[in-house]
Amino acid sequence: MNVQEACEKALMEHWRRLERRGYKNRGISVIAMDHQGNTGAATTLEEFPFVVAGEDGCRLYVASMDQETGKHFLFAPDEEWLKNSKLD
Numbered sequence: 001m002n003v004q005e006a007c008e009k010a011l012m013e014h015w016r017r018l019e020r021r022g023y024k025n026r027g028i029s030v031i032a033m034d035h036q037g038n039t040g041a042a043t044t045l046e047e048f049p050f051v052v053a054g055e056d057g058c059r060l061y062v063a064s065m066d067q068e069t070g071k072h073f074l075f076a077p078d079e080e081w082l083k084n085s086k087l088d
Contacts, residue, residue: 002034007072014028029042039052041074043063047062047063048063049077
């Protein structure tokens with residue numbers, strides 16, 4: 001299992017556990033990095049931007065979940081995304 005798959009699995013297991021206990025989903029996000037520096041992230045939010053810093057600098061990523069299908073995505077945003085984002 002790669003780091004992205006592990007994030008998605010951990011998020012969904014935790015989400016299901018909270019739902020069984022009656023908690024409403026107010027947004028859950030998981031970020032992980034393996035020993036080789038591979039990054040994974042999963043979220044129940046429409047978009048969850050985060051930064052990964054390392055010896056070679058900082059990189060912005062966005063984790064997202066399709067609210068209809070539950071499919072997870074992780075991407076490095078392009079200029080168009082940055083221009084249209086609602087980030088501060």
